[in-house]
Amino acid sequence: MKNIAFGQYYPAHSPLHAMDARMKVILSVLYIVAAFLCKNVLAFGALLVSAAVLLILSRIPARIVLRSLRPLFFIMLFTAVLNLFFATGTSVLVSFWRITIYVEGVYSAVFMLVRIIVLIFGTSIFLTYTTTPIALTDAIESLLSPLRLIRFPAHEFAMMMSIALRFIPTLMEETSKIMNAQKARGVDFSSGGLVKRAKALVPILIPLIVSSVRRADELAMAMECRCYRGGKGRTKMKVSHLRIGDFAALACMIAFGATLLYLNHRGIGYTM
């Protein structure tokens, strides 16, 4: 329960940590696009290299970032297996019983796997490991603010998001506290059939829901007491500015995308 890496900011001094959060949001969107641009071995190779470069730039230990892949292990496995068995092509690799595996299937399984891993790697390095939740929501508010013209409540949206993010660790801590309290009274979460295990959740869920409602109520009251009235006319204490480095990073990302497009045309091996 305690070592879940979700949304875990990793404090360090690195060029990525120093970047403006708005630029990081833009870059991670572009990076996702880049991951989908890749079509052949060369491009995917370049994608892997770029992920390694990001990791080095962020100065975060690889094992920490690798941990973020763990919860998605089954999705990755499932995707790979699906691609392996169901992709059709022209050159048969092996064929047994009613199953035929094509060379193309192997390629597309590996490509999909690389794509998913790099997507998680890239976005989590940009958005969670090197950006504090507060900076992130501020960035989203700022990026969404043009939408205010069509009456989209950008500030409220960002506030909701930051409250949600803020309370994830609190909720997890609360959950583990309540679990401990009920374990002390002999609840057993790890044995028995499905029904028994589901029943063991009742003593956890009820106190958790009760305390969440109470917490929400208290928070609303506290915000009210400090005269919170939404985003209108609200100014910021820390205003972040885009710097040269941020634009340089943007240029690098665009150049990277162009390189991928170029590599896509150097037809080596299978092309997706």
Place this chain on the structure above:
Amino acid sequence: MAVLTLEHVSYIYGEGTPFEIRALDDVSLSVREGTVTGIIGHTGSGKSTMVQLFNGLEKPTAGRVLLDGKDIWAEPKKMRDIRFRVGLVMQYPEYQLFEETIRADIAFGPRNMGLTEEEISRRTKEAAAFVGLEEALLDRSPFELSGGQKRRAAIAGIMAMRPEILVLDEPAAGLDPRGRDAILEGIRAYGKETGSTVIIVSHSMEDMAAYCDDIVVMAQAKVCLSGTRDEVFANAKRLTDVGLDVPQITHLMMKLRARGVAVPEGIYTVEAASAALRKLFGKGHTV
């Protein structure tokens, strides 16, 4: 005889991350059977962490926890039995109530032990009586009670399991003096009548002086002082050095000593102080 022993126990939160916190650092202590032991220390000194090691909710990073001389982690499968023997009331236990009635909530632990209905209802009544919850309250919903009543219900929920060692993390935090005394009296009564060992975590030196036989003082993840109540208060200077309060009467005695009045060290009750002063100044004076 020591029932519960910690041997060179350390505990680290978030090991291997940049948020690593050493909550316990090479702690050794033993708790005597049938006594009331108090654990006192500042916020963040590791008290709550320590009590969660007592019943195996957390596993020590290093060192051993012995119950009756046996390592509780020798057979992790049997941990549930350990938890019935070492009953832990966590900090702010009122937030863990969930049943429809107080009665059902108190009965939750005993039911998990697999006792007969008859035994369960007997123990529920008995535990409610220890903490001073009236019979009429037992059929109310936990969410209709006051904070102090909820606290009592939660403590009764552990007492009803009749643990050999009852551990309470700040049972009196945030209650008014009357509620505090009532709860602490109930806990003492439980220890006396069932012959159980009781361990109380507290911030209040006054409470410790009034209710505990032995006292363990924690400071910065270590045990800085431990022994019987007399031994610990004889070292009142050490307590104030680590920034803990001593009972007011002890404070007064320390001040008198500093001014050259030869009162003995280790006084923590008004009666003892009065006797000491009388001895010094003769019967003629009233103090």
